[in-house]
Amino acid sequence: MSLIMKKVKKTIKANVSPFKPKFIKNLIPSGLNFFSFHAGFKKKKNDLLILIFEKLVNVQCVYSLTSTPSAPIIWDKKNNQGKCKALIVNSGNANAHTGINGIKIINKYVLELTKRIKCKKNEILVSSTGVIGEIFDPSIIINSINKINKTKSVDLIEAAKTIMTTDTYPKTSIKNVKIQNTNINIYGFAKGSGMIQPNMGTMLVYIFIECLLNKNQLKKLIYQNIENSFNSISVDSDTSTSDTLMLFSTSNKKINLKSNKNFKKLSKAVFELMQNLAYQVIKDGEGISKLIEVHVVKAKSINQAKKIAFSVVNSPLVKSAIAGEDANWGRVIMAIGKSYEKINQNKIKVSFGKNTVCKNGQISRKINTKQLNRYMKQKIIKVNVDLGLG
C-alpha cells in the first residue's frame, strides 16, 4: 500500500518543477496522429488536441465518480461503445456544470469532425480541462477541425503540452515489453494533479498499447493497475469533475494473452507506466515542497489499509507537520483514529523512514532524535504504519 501526497507550497517564479523528468523527443505512437492547435480557450499556447487513429481502435475508459461530472464525461459515457477513431481534448475550459448546453456543444463539434474524417459520432471521444462553469464556444474547435488537413502532426510531448493547464511540464511515459519475441510499446501521457489550482481542475490520462486487445483485456488492464497507481495518489483531497483515463489498443499486432504469464507481463508494464505517470502528476503541483508516502501494513484488509493510509495522507495536520519537518507522530495517531476503523491501538507501530517513533501503543523509548530530525528534512518522507493485525 503506497499513497503519495504532495504538500502544496507556493514557490514563486519556479517555472518548472525540480522533479521534471527527461523526455524522449519525436516519439509518436504508431497508427495515430496528434494535431495540436491554439484554438483560443487560452490566450497564448496551444489548447486543443485532436488525435486521429488510422484505423478504428478498441478503447476502455474510467471516469471520476463525482456526482457533478463534466459534460465530456456525461457525453462519452452515453455515446462510446468501446471503439474509437478520434479523440478531442481541449484545455482552458472544463465544460463542467454547463447544463444541457454543455452536451449540445459537444454534439456540434463532434459532428463537424465526423464529417471531416468520415466516422460515426460514437467513435469519437472527448475530454475537457480548465475552468468549471464557464460558457464554452464550440466554434473555435470547429475552426481548428477545418484546419486539420493543413496541419502537421506533433509528437507525444507536444500532445502532452497541449492539454496542460497549470502543469509545469508535460507528462509522458514510454514502456517496452517483449512477449514471445514480440516487442510491444506502451505510450502514455497525462495532465494535472487533482484539483489544486485556482479555477483549474482535472487529471486526464491517455495510454496507447501497440497490440491487439479486446474489451475485456483492456478493462482487466485498467482495473488491475489503477488502484495502486492513479487511485492511490492525493494532493488536496479534492476530486475533480473531469478525471478521465482512456486505454487504447492501437495495433493489430497479435500476442498470446490467454497465457497467464504473458498477460501478467503486459499488465506489469502497464502498471509501471501508470505509476510513473501518477508520480509525475503528484510531483508537479504548484510549488511542491515534500512528497509523502504512507505505507500501511498488517491491516485486516486492503480496504482498511487504504482507508487509514488516505486518512493519514489527507490530514491537514499531518501534512503541515511534515511540511514543517516536525516528526509529530501524535498527528499520525490522530489521523489513524479518525478513520474510525476497528483496530487495536496497543499494537500500532509508526516509523518515519526507519525511525520508529511509537510501538505497542505508546512512545518508543529508543528514539534517536538527531537521526529522526535529519530524516524529516528529506524531500520524500515515508510514513510507515504497522497495525499489527493482518
Add this chain to the structure above:
Amino acid sequence: MSLIMKKVKKTIKANVSPFKPKFIKNLIPSGLNFFSFHAGFKKKKNDLLILIFEKLVNVQCVYSLTSTPSAPIIWDKKNNQGKCKALIVNSGNANAHTGINGIKIINKYVLELTKRIKCKKNEILVSSTGVIGEIFDPSIIINSINKINKTKSVDLIEAAKTIMTTDTYPKTSIKNVKIQNTNINIYGFAKGSGMIQPNMGTMLVYIFIECLLNKNQLKKLIYQNIENSFNSISVDSDTSTSDTLMLFSTSNKKINLKSNKNFKKLSKAVFELMQNLAYQVIKDGEGISKLIEVHVVKAKSINQAKKIAFSVVNSPLVKSAIAGEDANWGRVIMAIGKSYEKINQNKIKVSFGKNTVCKNGQISRKINTKQLNRYMKQKIIKVNVDLGLG
C-alpha cells in the same frame, strides 16, 4: 443545516481573537467548586482543574468516535456509571496513545482523590488535553490534590482558562430558562477548536444544568442538540483523540419534564448554549480570517444535506478560494460532486449570501459581479446550496 468552518491563517501577535465575547465574572454554578492549579504540565499558567460537586450528581457523556481514543476516554467509558462527585481535567498533556500505562496513571491520581473526598472511583470523571503521546507524570496531579483543602474555588471563567491550550480566550456560556415559574440556570465551558495546533488537540465541553434530570433526560438533551451544534462545526477536518462533552444535572430542583412543552423549552436553551459554545470554539483558532457557513436545502435527507455540506466546508480548494475572497463557485460544484451523493446536477442552485452564481445546472446569467465581489470581502461567508430535490 448550518456548518461552520474556520480558515486558519496566522495572525502574528494577535494575542486574543477579535471574536472574543464579553464575560460575566464571578459566576460559579451552584452545588460545585472549581479548584484551579498550576500543576506543572505547562511551564506557566494553571493547567489542572479539579471540580468537586457538593452532592453526587447525574451525568451523561459523549466522546470522540476515534479509533485511537485517549486514556481518559477509555477510562471514563469503562468506569463511569452516570454518577459523578468530581471531575479532573488537565491541559498540557493529552494522555493519548500512552498505552496501558496511560490508564494506570489515571487510576493512581483518581485513587488519591477518592481518599481525599470520600467517594468511589467510578464517581470521578477525567479529561486531558494537550500533547499526544508524551509521558504523563501523575505525581504532579497528586501533589495538587493534596492542596485542595488550602485552595479557594474559582469562577467559571477561571475554570475555562485552566483547560485552555492554544485558545486565545476562555469559552463560557450561561443561559437562563423559566419553566413553570422556576428559574433554571445552565452553565457551560469549553476549550479548543479541533486539531488545529502543533502538538495540541481536543475539544472539551462541560455543561451544568441546575435542575434534576435523570439519565434518559440527560441523554435526550445531548442527542437532540449535539448534531446541529458541536457535530456541525469543522476547522481542519481532523478529529482529535480526546473530544469529550459532559452534561451534568447539578441540582435537586424538580420541574415537570414529562410535559413535552417544558422539555422542549429546556432542550432549546441547552441547544442555544451548545451552539454559542460551538461558535466560540470555531471563532478562536490560530488567527481566524473567515468563517464559512454552508446551508444545504432541498436535499433527499438530512444525512445527504450534511454529507454535502461537510464536503463543501472541508474542501481545501473551497476554503482557499473563500480565503482569497474569490467567488469560485466551480469549486463548490466540485465539492458537491466529491460527496458521491445521488443528486440531479441540473437542479443545483448555489448562492454566496443572496448572490446566486449558478442555477439549473449552469452559470447564472444575472450575476452582479460588483455586488458579489463586495460580498466575498465579508468576514462571514454564507454558501447556500439548493439541491432542488427534497
